[in-house]
Amino acid sequence: MMRLVATFLVALVIGLVIFLPVRTVYGWVAPADSPVTLHGLDGTVVSARVNSIAYQTLTIAEDAQWTWRPWKLLLLQFGGIVQADVARGPVLGEVSVTPWGTVHVSALQGRFNIADLLGLAELGGIGIGGGANLDVRSLKLSSKQFGAVDGTVTIKDLAWAFGPKNYELGDFEAQFVLEEQALVGTLADTGGPVALEGTVRVDPVSRSYTLDGRLKLRSSADPVLGNLISGSLGRPDAQGWYPLRQQGQL
Structure with missing residues (x-):
């Protein structure tokens, strides 16, 4: 019984994490002083999309997609x-x-x-x-x-x-x-x-x-x-x- 409960709790935690909005997760892990910024970030950890990625003020990639x-x-x-359009x-x-x-x-x-x-x-x-x-x-x-x-x-x-x-x-x-x-x-x-x-x-x-x-x-x-x-x-x-x-x- 305890094994089933533990398995359920682990599965629940994993499910909550992977289906969190990717913007929330990125806010947790992104360095505050990072020169890289993501614009139009949407989706989940499983599948996400970014309209553009910029280094400082220079756009280096567009239409980026992520599949876990x-x-x-x-x-x-x-x-x-990862797939994207670079230049x-x-x-x-x-x-x-x-x-x-x-x-x-x-x-x-x-x-x-x-x-x-x-x-x-x-x-x-x-x-x-x-x-x-x-x-x-x-x-x-x-x-x-x-x-x-x-x-x-x-x-x-x-x-x-x-x-x-x-x-x-x-x-x-x-x-x-x-x-x-x-x-x-x-x-x-x-x-x-x-x-x-x-x-x-x-x-x-x-x-x-x-x-x-x-x-x-x-x-x-x-x-x-x-x-x-x-x-x-x-x-x-x-x-x-x-x-x-x-x-x-x-």
């Missing part, structure tokens, strides 16, 4: 499926969090227009266009530190609009892994007028990044493109490679 995956509780995780591009993936604050992301995929992404970063006027695909197979984040990273960013048909003409740059790829608590991406071209190789390193603790690479124009590149690149990167070396180095804060 209760089996994640067996892994001591509270998680589910007018669809994003879909699994996100979960542990009781000790570790965030797990898996099977996250997104498809974007580069011009829209640059517009999100307030860089829409630089004339870069093309398509980008995001594939995050695994990502673990805890207290501003990465615990695991396995992802790829693919760029197709990258082009630079300068004056009345579009200059084709080609296709590129960045493979991201974790090295000594830093996010490290290996950069390479996958075809096109511009050859690229190098690495980009992002330190989440210091919020700094370092880009170290080089690029080279192939014979299929527009001759004018060399003059434009020289104006930004300087003269190439004897093998035709332009140095590509930059560092800064995020």
Whole structure:
């Protein structure tokens, strides 16, 4: 009898929690000084929807939806499926969090227009266009530190609009892994007028990044493109490679 009563009480508590309005739950757990704000939050813990998500004053996602995956509780995780429009591009993936604050992301995929992404970063006027695909197979984040990273960013048909003409740059790829608590991406071209190789390193603790690479124009590149690149990167070396180095804060 006592076992039945205990089971009933546990089921009652779980039912009350998961069917609470998600706005109430968010009010309990959201940090008061968080730079992220949710607008139009509606639904329950089981299924919720957000009209828009903003970082400070910048809208970073719209029409976000959440569907709970209760089996994640067996892994001591509270998680589910998240989908949203980021810079007018669809994003879909699994996100979960542990009781000790570790965030797990898996099977996250997104498809974007580069011009829209640059517009999100307030860089829409630089004339870069093309398509980008995001594939995050695994990502673990805890207290501003990465615990695991396995992802790829693919760029197709990258082009630079300068004056009345579009200059084709080609296709590129960045493979991201974790090295000594830093996010490290290996950069390479996958075809096109511009050859690229190098690495980009992002330190989440210091919020700094370092880009170290080089690029080279192939014979299929527009001759004018060399003059434009020289104006930004300087003269190439004897093998035709332009140095590509930059560092800064995020």
